[in-house]
Amino acid sequence: MSNFSLREPVNLASTGIASFAKTAICTNLDDLIADIAVIGAPCDISIQGRSGARLGPRGIRLQSTRFSYSPEGSYDPERDDFYLSTKQWRVVDCGDADLVPGDLEASFANIEAAVRTIVSRGAMPVVLGGDHSITIPVARGLDIAGPFHVIHFDSHLDWSYTRGGQRYSNGSPCRCMAAMAHVDKMAHLGIHGIGSSQKSDFADALAYGDLILSPKQIRKIGIAETLARLPRGERYFVSIDIDVMDCSIAAGTGSPMHGGLYYDEMVELLEGVARLGTIVGFDLVEVAPQYDDLSGTTCYLAARLISDFLGFITKERELS
Numbered sequence: 001m002s003n004f005s006l007r008e009p010v011n012l013a014s015t016g017i018a019s020f021a022k023t024a025i026c027t028n029l030d031d032l033i034a035d036i037a038v039i040g041a042p043c044d045i046s047i048q049g050r051s052g053a054r055l056g057p058r059g060i061r062l063q064s065t066r067f068s069y070s071p072e073g074s075y076d077p078e079r080d081d082f083y084l085s086t087k088q089w090r091v092v093d094c095g096d097a098d099l100v101p102g103d104l105e106a107s108f109a110n111i112e113a114a115v116r117t118i119v120s121r122g123a124m125p126v127v128l129g130g131d132h133s134i135t136i137p138v139a140r141g142l143d144i145a146g147p148f149h150v151i152h153f154d155s156h157l158d159w160s161y162t163r164g165g166q167r168y169s170n171g172s173p174c175r176c177m178a179a180m181a182h183v184d185k186m187a188h189l190g191i192h193g194i195g196s197s198q199k200s201d202f203a204d205a206l207a208y209g210d211l212i213l214s215p216k217q218i219r220k221i222g223i224a225e226t227l228a229r230l231p232r233g234e235r236y237f238v239s240i241d242i243d244v245m246d247c248s249i250a251a252g253t254g255s256p257m258h259g260g261l262y263y264d265e266m267v268e269l270l271e272g273v274a275r276l277g278t279i280v281g282f283d284l285v286e287v288a289p290q291y292d293d294l295s296g297t298t299c300y301l302a303a304r305l306i307s308d309f310l311g312f313i314t315k316e317r318e319l320s
C-alpha cells in the first residue's frame, strides 16, 4: 500500500497500513484478481498448550512490512536473481477469515469457504494461522485443487486422534487430512521431541505411507537426499508449523522446541520443495506474538519464510 505523498512515495516499512508485505488489500473475495492471496486464520480455539496464535496473522503482517515487492523484483545477491516482480506477480492481502468466539465449527467454516473461494478465483492461498487445527479447514477448502500430497514441517507429528472426545485440535490436523479423499501421502519433516501424538499414532502414519524425518535424520542424510525421498511431479500442499524451527530463533509459539531446524536449512528445504511440482497453497501456523522476544524475531522469521517460499514458488512458475 502506498502512502499519501505530494512526491513519489517513499513508502518506508514503518509507514502505511500493515497488510502482508504492504501488498494491496482485497477483502471482498468475490472481486479477487490475484496470483497469490494471503489470508489470516486467527483461530486458536483448539490449542492444547499455550494459547495466543490468534494474534499470529497480525504479528506476521507487522513484521512483513519490512519486505515490499517492486516492479523490478527483489534482488537476491546469493542467487544473482530477481524475485516476485510486481509486474509479473500480483500478491494481495485478503484480511482474515472471521473468528467466531467459542465456535470452532463456525470459525472453521469461514476459513474453509475463504480458501475455496480463493482457489476458485484462480489464486494460490497463503494462510496465516492460527493454531495448527486451522490446517483442517484449509485442506478442506483446497479440495478443488486436489488431489495433492502434503509436505508438513513441524516438531510434532500432529496425528493425534482425539482428546476428551474433541477430534479437531492443533495435534490432529494430519490425521484429519489423511481421512480426506483428495489428500494423498504426507511427508513430515522436522519431527522430534514430545508432542500429543503417541507411538500408535506414528504407527498409523507409517501405515498410511507417510515419510517421517527428524532434524537429526535430515542432517545425517543431507537435504538433497531428503528432497529425493519426496514424490516428484505431483501437486503439493505445504503446512509449516513455526515450532519446527529451533526455539532459539522461534520462541514466539505455544510449544517451542529445542533441536529444531535453522533458517538456512529451512530455506534450502523450501526451495527444493518448490521445485518438486505444483504448490497448490500453503499455511504457516502457531506463531504466538505474546511469547516472542521484544524485537519480534519469530514473527519476522515467519514473514521471511513465507516471502522466501513465495519467491521460490513463483520462480519455478517463471521457469516452467
Ligand SMILES: [Mn+2]
Binding pocket: 132, 154, 156, 158, 170, 241, 286
Ligand atoms: Mn503442528
